Amino acid sequence: MGSELGNSPMGNLSKRERWLLKGGRVIDPVNSRDGAFDLLIDGDRIVRVGRDLPVEGGVSVVEVPAGLVICPGLIDMHVHLREPGQEHKETVATGTAAAVAGGFTAVACMPNTIPVNDNAGVTRFILTKAAEASLARVYPIGAVSRGQQGEQLADIAELKEAGCVAVTDDGRPVATALLMRRALEYTSMYDMPVIEHCEEQTLKGDGVAHEGFHASALGLRGIPAEAESIMALRDIALAELTRGALHIAHMSARQTLDAVRWGKSRGANVTCEVTPHHFVLTDAMLGAPTAYDTNVKMNPPLREAADRDAMLAGLADGSVDVIATDHAPHHYDEKRVEFDHAPFGITGLETAVSLCFDRLVHTGVVSLSRLIELLTVNPARVLRVNGGSLSEGAPADISILAPDMTVTVSAAAMRSKSRNTPFDGWTLRGGVAATVVGGRSVYVDKNAMLGHCG
Amino acid sequence: MSQVMDADRMSRALTRISHEILERNRGTDDLALIGIRTRGVPLARRIAHTLHGINHEEVHTGALDITLYRDDLMRHAVGPQPLIRKTEIPFSIDDKRILLVDDVLYTGRTIRAALDALIDFGRPKAIQLIVMVDRGHRELPIKADYVGKNLPTSLSQSVQVHLQEIDGRDEVEIQES
Amino acid sequence: MKKDLLSINDLTRDDIYLILDTAEAMREVGERPIKKVPTLRGRTIVNLFYEPSTRTRTSFEIAEKRLSADTLNIAVATSSVLKGETLVDTALNIEAMAPDMIVLRHASSGAGHLLSRICRSRIINAGDGMHEHPTQALLDAFTIREHKKRLDGLKVAIVGDLLHSRVLRSNVLLLTTLGACVWVSGPATLVPRGMDQLGIRVTTSVDEAVADADVIMMLRIQQERMQGAYFPSIREYFTTFGMTRERVARAKPDVIIMHPGPMNRGVEIASDVADGPYSVILQQVANGVAVRMAVLYLLAGEPEVAD
Numbered sequence: 001m002g003s004e005l006g007n008s009p010m011g012n013l014s015k016r017e018r019w020l021l022k023g024g025r026v027i028d029p030v031n032s033r034d035g036a037f038d039l040l041i042d043g044d045r046i047v048r049v050g051r052d053l054p055v056e057g058g059v060s061v062v063e064v065p066a067g068l069v070i071c072p073g074l075i076d077m078h079v080h081l082r083e084p085g086q087e088h089k090e091t092v093a094t095g096t097a098a099a100v101a102g103g104f105t106a107v108a109c110m111p112n113t114i115p116v117n118d119n120a121g122v123t124r125f126i127l128t129k130a131a132e133a134s135l136a137r138v139y140p141i142g143a144v145s146r147g148q149q150g151e152q153l154a155d156i157a158e159l160k161e162a163g164c165v166a167v168t169d170d171g172r173p174v175a176t177a178l179l180m181r182r183a184l185e186y187t188s189m190y191d192m193p194v195i196e197h198c199e200e201q202t203l204k205g206d207g208v209a210h211e212g213f214h215a216s217a218l219g220l221r222g223i224p225a226e227a228e229s230i231m232a233l234r235d236i237a238l239a240e241l242t243r244g245a246l247h248i249a250h251m252s253a254r255q256t257l258d259a260v261r262w263g264k265s266r267g268a269n270v271t272c273e274v275t276p277h278h279f280v281l282t283d284a285m286l287g288a289p290t291a292y293d294t295n296v297k298m299n300p301p302l303r304e305a306a307d308r309d310a311m312l313a314g315l316a317d318g319s320v321d322v323i324a325t326d327h328a329p330h331h332y333d334e335k336r337v338e339f340d341h342a343p344f345g346i347t348g349l350e351t352a353v354s355l356c357f358d359r360l361v362h363t364g365v366v367s368l369s370r371l372i373e374l375l376t377v378n379p380a381r382v383l384r385v386n387g388g389s390l391s392e393g394a395p396a397d398i399s400i401l402a403p404d405m406t407v408t409v410s411a412a413a414m415r416s417k418s419r420n421t422p423f424d425g426w427t428l429r430g431g432v433a434a435t436v437v438g439g440r441s442v443y444v445d446k447n448a449m450l451g452h453c454g
Numbered sequence: 455m456s457q458v459m460d461a462d463r464m465s466r467a468l469t470r471i472s473h474e475i476l477e478r479n480r481g482t483d484d485l486a487l488i489g490i491r492t493r494g495v496p497l498a499r500r501i502a503h504t505l506h507g508i509n510h511e512e513v514h515t516g517a518l519d520i521t522l523y524r525d526d527l528m529r530h531a532v533g534p535q536p537l538i539r540k541t542e543i544p545f546s547i548d549d550k551r552i553l554l555v556d557d558v559l560y561t562g563r564t565i566r567a568a569l570d571a572l573i574d575f576g577r578p579k580a581i582q583l584i585v586m587v588d589r590g591h592r593e594l595p596i597k598a599d600y601v602g603k604n605l606p607t608s609l610s611q612s613v614q615v616h617l618q619e620i621d622g623r624d625e626v627e628i629q630e631s
Numbered sequence: 632m633k634k635d636l637l638s639i640n641d642l643t644r645d646d647i648y649l650i651l652d653t654a655e656a657m658r659e660v661g662e663r664p665i666k667k668v669p670t671l672r673g674r675t676i677v678n679l680f681y682e683p684s685t686r687t688r689t690s691f692e693i694a695e696k697r698l699s700a701d702t703l704n705i706a707v708a709t710s711s712v713l714k715g716e717t718l719v720d721t722a723l724n725i726e727a728m729a730p731d732m733i734v735l736r737h738a739s740s741g742a743g744h745l746l747s748r749i750c751r752s753r754i755i756n757a758g759d760g761m762h763e764h765p766t767q768a769l770l771d772a773f774t775i776r777e778h779k780k781r782l783d784g785l786k787v788a789i790v791g792d793l794l795h796s797r798v799l800r801s802n803v804l805l806l807t808t809l810g811a812c813v814w815v816s817g818p819a820t821l822v823p824r825g826m827d828q829l830g831i832r833v834t835t836s837v838d839e840a841v842a843d844a845d846v847i848m849m850l851r852i853q854q855e856r857m858q859g860a861y862f863p864s865i866r867e868y869f870t871t872f873g874m875t876r877e878r879v880a881r882a883k884p885d886v887i888i889m890h891p892g893p894m895n896r897g898v899e900i901a902s903d904v905a906d907g908p909y910s911v912i913l914q915q916v917a918n919g920v921a922v923r924m925a926v927l928y929l930l931a932g933e934p935e936v937a938d
Contacts, residue, residue, distance in 0.1 A: 205859075213825025219740035219762030219797060222824060290748075292741030336719055338739035340760070519656060522668035522698075522928075534632065535932040537649075538656040574665040 018042045020055060024064030024400065027071045029369050029377055030389035039070065041396045044438035049392055065451035067404055068433050071372045072389050073105025073397030075379040076349060078170075078195075078249055078273060078324035081107070081138070084125060085114025090329040090417045092129035092138065095349070098327070098416035099136040100443040102349040103432035105397035106137035107327075108383055111148065112171040118143035118154035120162035127163050135442045136435075137397070139165040139385055144183045144194060150175025153182060160190045165383045168195035170249060173231050180235055184244025193245040193271070193382055198231035198256060199300070208340055210301040214283045218292065220339065225253035225307065228300055232256045236263035239270050247382055248272040250326045252300035254310035261319050271382050273322035276348060276355040277302065277422070279311040285422065294335045294342035295422040298328065315374065316365050322382060323374040325352050329418030347421045350414050354407045355423070357430020361403065368403070396439035402448045405431035458613075459603055461624035464586065467602035468497070471584060472504040474600055479551055484579065486514040486550045490568050491539050493557035494518075496619040497586060501555065514550075516543035523567035547576040553600075557615035559585040562596035587626055589613050632929055635754040637743045638763045639804035647805065650925050651773050657928070658921035660697055671700035671931055675730040678704045679721070680757070681737040686892055686916065687757050687767075691734050694923035703730070718742060719749060726750045731931065735759070740797075753930050761795050767891050768801035770922040772809065774915050775846055778887050783810030788840040788882075790872060791850025791899050792861075793817040793826065798891045799850060803829055816840035817850075818872065820861040837872050844882040848889045849874050852899045865898050874900045879909060887911045 019041050026037040026049070033049070040048035040059070055061055064070065076099060082090040090098075092109075099107045109126060111117035117126065123140045130138035142159030146152045148169045156167055167187060173196060174180040183194050204227045209215040211222025232248055236259055239246035251257060251272050263270045277298065282305045285296045296302060314320035328345025335342050356375065360366045366374070376399075380388030387397055411424040433448035434441055459467070479485055482505060489498030495517045502513045521527075521538045554568055565583060572578060586602040591609060607613060607628065616625045632649075633641045642650070660668055676695045680688050688704065695702040707721070716724075718737070725733065732753045735743050740760035747754045758764040776782055787806055793799050793815055806813050813831040815822075816839070826833045834840050841847055852868060862868050879886065888900075888910045896902045905912060 211824050213828050216823035216825045217800070217829075219760050219800060221761075292744045333717075337717055338737070338745060339741045340739040522660070522670040527670060535929050538653050538928070540656045541659050570669065574667065575663060 018058060019060040019062060020053060021062050021064060021070065021398070022053075023066065024068045024070045026390065027069055027369055027372050028390040029373050030072070031391055033390070034369060039390060039398070041439050044396055044440075046390055046392060046394050046396050049390060064400065065449065067402070068448070069368060069401045069403055070390075071399050071401065072376045072394075073387060073435070073437065074103050074353070074375045074399045075106045075108070075383070075385075075387055076102075076104045076325050076327065076352070077108040077139075077322060077379040077383055078275075079107040079109050079327040079349065080112070080329065080345070081109040081126070082329060083113065083129060084122065088331050088417075089334075092126060093133040093135075094415060094417045095327070095329075096130060096133045096135040096138065098347070098349040098414060100435040100437065101415045101432065102351070103353045103399045103401060103435055103443075104136055104349060105399060105435060105437045106139060106385070106387060107349070108139040108141050108165060108379075110170045111141055111143040111168065116143050116148050117141070117164075118146050118148070118159070120158050123159060123162035123164055136437060139163075139383060141166045141168055141170075141195065143167060144169045144174050145179060148172060150179060153179070153186060156186055156192070157190060160192060164192070165385055166193045166195050166247070168197065168249070170195060170197045173197055173199045173201065174235075177234055177238065181238050181242055184238055184242040184246065188242065188244040191245075191384055193247040195247045195249050196231070196235050197249050198228045198235065198251075200227045200230045203227035203230065208297060208301075209286055210283045210303045212283055212304055214286045218286055220286065223299075223301055225255050225303060228253045229255035229259050232259045236260070236268050236270050239263065240266060240268045243269065246270045250275050250278065250300055250324070251311070251320070252278045252303050252307060254307045257310050257314045257319060264319070271321040271378070272319075273324040274311045274315065274320050275324060275326045276352050276359075277346060279308060279315060280355055280359050281422065282308050292339045293422065294337070294339055295346055295420050297339060297342050297344055298326070298346050299344035312360075312365050315360065316370075320374070321378045323352070323356065324379065325349055327416075329416050330420045332419055335420050345420065347414070347416050347418055350416060351409055351421060351423045353401060353432050354409070354428035354430050357401075357403050358428040362429055396436060398436040399432070400434040400436070400449075401430070402433045402445075403430050405429070405433070405448055407431040455627050455629045457625055458587075458605060458628050459626035464602065464624050464626065467586065468500055469504055471600045471602065472501055472508060475501070475505065475553065475584075476508060482509060482511045482513050484550050485553060486516065486545065486547060487553045487555055488516045488518050488543065488572070490554060490556040490564060491517055491519045493615055493617055493620060494555040496617050497557060497584075498553075498555040501553075501584065514545045516545065517541060518543065518568055518571055520564060520567040520571055523570045525563060525567065541571070543575060547572065547578045549577070549579050551580045551582065552578045553582050553584055555584045557586050557617075558613050559583070559588045559596070559598050559601075560591060560613075562592045562594035565596045566594055586615050587613055635743065635747045635756075636765050636926060636930060637747060637754065637756045637759075639765050639768055639801050639808070641765075644808055647769070647772070647808065650769055650922065650929060651776060653925035653929060654769075654773050654918070654921045657924035658918070660924070661917075661920060666697055667699055668697065669699045670928060671695070671698035674700045674732070674931060675728075676700045676702050676732045676734060676927070677725055677730045677752075678702060678734045678757075679707070679725065679736070680705065681707045681718075681735075681742075682758065684736055684758070687736065687919075690916070690919040691757060691923050694920050694927055697920070698924055698927060700927070718745065722746050722750055726752060732927070755926065755930065758797055760797065761800075762797050763801040763804075764797040764891075765801050766919070766923055766926055767798050768805040769926065770915060770919045771802055771848065771889060771891070772805055773918050773922050774889065774911055775887070777914070777918070778911060779845060782806065785811045785845040786814065786843060787811050787846040787848065788814045788816065788844040789848045789850065790816045790837050790840060790874065792821045792852050793850070794821040794823050794861075795853065796850045802848065803831055807831065814840040814844070816872070818862050818868070837878065838881060841878055841882045844886055846887050846889060847874065847879065847882060849894075849900050851891070851893070852895055854895070854898075869898055873898065874904050876901065876903060876907070879904055879907075889915060892916065
């Protein structure tokens with residue numbers, strides 16, 4: 001139910017220069033704001049924030065229905081856009097369309113494309129595609145090592161200069177402790193984090209699911225939690241040694257969270273993220289409702305209830321810094337195979353906000369304000385990008401969310417090219433009303449913006 | 455429900471049939487009784503016992519389950535498969551005069567299945583049919599050689615033969631369905 | 632009964648007894664001079680085997696032919712899977728020719744589940760990866776019942792590579808459903824996580840497992856396991872876990888020794904035990920045909936509407 005342009009309350013605004021967002025509850029933790037504030041937008045910037053701003057001439061007014069929440073544009077710092085090289089799964093255009101439909105004004109995209117993003121050429125290509133699509137902002141993440149092969153460092157300074165905000169060999173861990181040490185030392189010169197996919201590869205072996213009762217019962221090769229936590233411990237120790245910035249991607253195991261807490265307590269510069277599926281689902285999904293459903297296969301895998309609960313606790317107590325989706329689109333044919341042979345990964349951009357509202361806010365695990373920290377304030381901080389706040393002078397990247405909207409997830413209706421989600425058919429409470437990037441509305445749910453939140 | 459034969463009449467019918475068997479077949483040397491499960495089996499045993507009582511010769515007796523040969527197996531309405539019980543024919547049927555025994559002869563399809571089964575076991579010299587009740591309505595050209603009672607029925611009725619060994623009493627009943 | 636037989640969990644206790652009782656009757660068919668009944672005449676059954684198997688495939692084929700079904704054997708070489716058609720496409724192509732049943736053996740756990748979501752034909756799991764091998768467990772139970780007259784209360788010891796064994800999983804589910812007391816034993820490196828949650832006893836001491844056992848079931852050790860560093864050598868495996876006469880002597884005097892086959896003599900089982908007086912291994916094979924006939928017969932009826 002969205003449109004970028006047209007006769008919606010915000011559709012014509014893309015042509016206007018100055019407009020006033022009135023009503024709705026503004027939650028802006030960076031500026032300690034939570035309440036009824038108006039935002040005056042001029043071009044691509046927020047120029048004024050205040051209560052009951054006067055309406056001047058030449059300024060259009062958008063009345064935000066009661067109950068909606070206005071927050072700094074959400075940032076998903078872990079997304080696979082698949083372009084260049086795997087356009088059958090997703091492109092920058094379809095991926096950013098999915099992003100804005102999911103309420104995200106910016107995404108950071110992973111370098112495991114074909115070719116790998118280990119040079120300025122690929123980085124610029126991605127940025128060009130993003131500009132053409134002109135939907136969500138795209139912050140490319142470059143590779144740690146050339147070709148992500150884990151042997152030699154990639155030209156990280158060149159990557160930064162071309163526009164990369166971080167480096168990772170995601171899909172794999174950084175191959176050796178030595179290389180990780182070098183990467184952390186090197187990136188510290190450029191104020192970039194190293195994002196790590198924590199996985200001790202010999203322990204992971206040819207595993208396809210979390211090593212536990214359910215995998216055993218179903219005869220699936222297991223991946224122990226320690227495959228993740230051992231690597232996290234290695235990397236946190238190296239972060240301490242080098243004083244580099246380490247960000248642990250898609251954390252799934254309680255042992256890993258314990259390691260992060262330990263590292264933070266010792267002053268290591270470590271942050272971490274959790275995906276919605278890791279704080280919602282468990283490995284019981286392997287057997288039911290659909291046994292061997294490949295839409296339940298991802299890496300790191302869904303773990304036990306104790307791990308899921310540990311993630312919830314970490315989100316609540318601040319040990320977890322970021323929620324990121326690890327949006328990993330795969331073509332229908334690729335997933336319609338034996339569990340062993342299916343690629344790892346599920347989509348996430350278009351289900352994240354609803355899952356966060358339904359399973360975190362409405363259940364009382366985190367407050368709305370904390371959720372916004374997890375979805376935008378902290379990602380902006382970790383990536384060192386301009387975002388995460390509705391300050392005067394900030395870019396007008398705004399997410400308008402509907403906490404009480406009833407959403408029925410429909411894979412067929414998604415803007416992503418791929419349909420691999422385990423949440424198809426789920427009914428959730430909470431959704432996206434509109435997404436504004438640089439002052440332009442790029443996604444609008446007409447019903448929600450007119451006040452019908454059915 | 456009404457009773458058509460009581461225990462006494464059934465007993466006398468079986469005795470009569472046993473004498474008829476001896477009359478039509480010279481001796482019991484090459485005779486064998488095979489009861490069709492379930493109720494044909496105790497009937498066959500009783501006949502064997504009565505024959506033994508008359509001429510002091512043992513007659514081979516066997517049990518045949520015809521479920522696997524039924525022609526309506528894969529055509530019945532939604533539901534589980536009929537239960538199969540064991541077939542026990544511990545002797546060769548080649549060149550024997552087989553006396554098939556069943557409780558009720560109706561459409562004849564059970565007997566057709568039994569004939570198919572027997573052919574797979576060997577090549578008997580002859581097959582004769584003994585039934586306690588012949589209720590008519592044949593759908594195949596099958597006839598009984600020895601009948602306990604001829605009982606004209608309508609299609610809406612059902613005939614139940616109860617036997618001591620299985621049902622705890624000897625009785626033939628007819629019932630409106 | 633359900634439309635497909637993918638796991639022992641698809642069967643209720645009553646279903647299991649029904650299969651075992653029906654198998655008794657089916658066994659008798661194999662004792663006749665003409666080992667054939669017309670029951671599944673006109674039915675088409677496809678044996679789709681992605682893993683090589685002489686024993687199981689032959690057993691199914693004989694069972695199908697004894698019931699007068701038309702059988703079609705498709706042995707898929709692994710390389711053609713990698714190069715060509717997906718399992719789904721292969722199954723859909725077969726399905727287009729309207730078989731009544733597909734008997735599937737595949738290297739991936741859950742392959743049968745994938746097919747059952749796509750095909751109308753009934754799917755019988757003849758072994759999927761490390762997951763299950765339901766008809767093996769059924770014929771094992773049939774064999775045990777034949778010798779011991781019952782299953783509940785028996786001590787059954789299953790020894791070997793527990794981690795990779797589909798025979799183990801099916802047997803554990805079936806034996807616990809029928810009330811047997813199951814002990815499993817193997818090297819610690821080969822014990823799957825969560826085994827203790829299945830209501831069985833787990834021990835790395837094979838001597839403890841076989842003490843006073845009524846039944847000893849040996850599982851195959853695959854020689855390739857040494858690559859995964861699961862145990863140091865065949866020699867050491869045989870010493871610590873092999874079934875020898877001395878170990879058998881710890882069991883009950885009327886113990887029976889079972890093995891799903893094929894055996895590795897001198898690895899998991901000593902030759903004199905395999906060929907000894909307690910071994911019922913060959914009877915298992917013979918019973919396999921009767922049990923599979925029972926399964927085919929019972930699954931061939933129309934499935935129940937409410938499932």
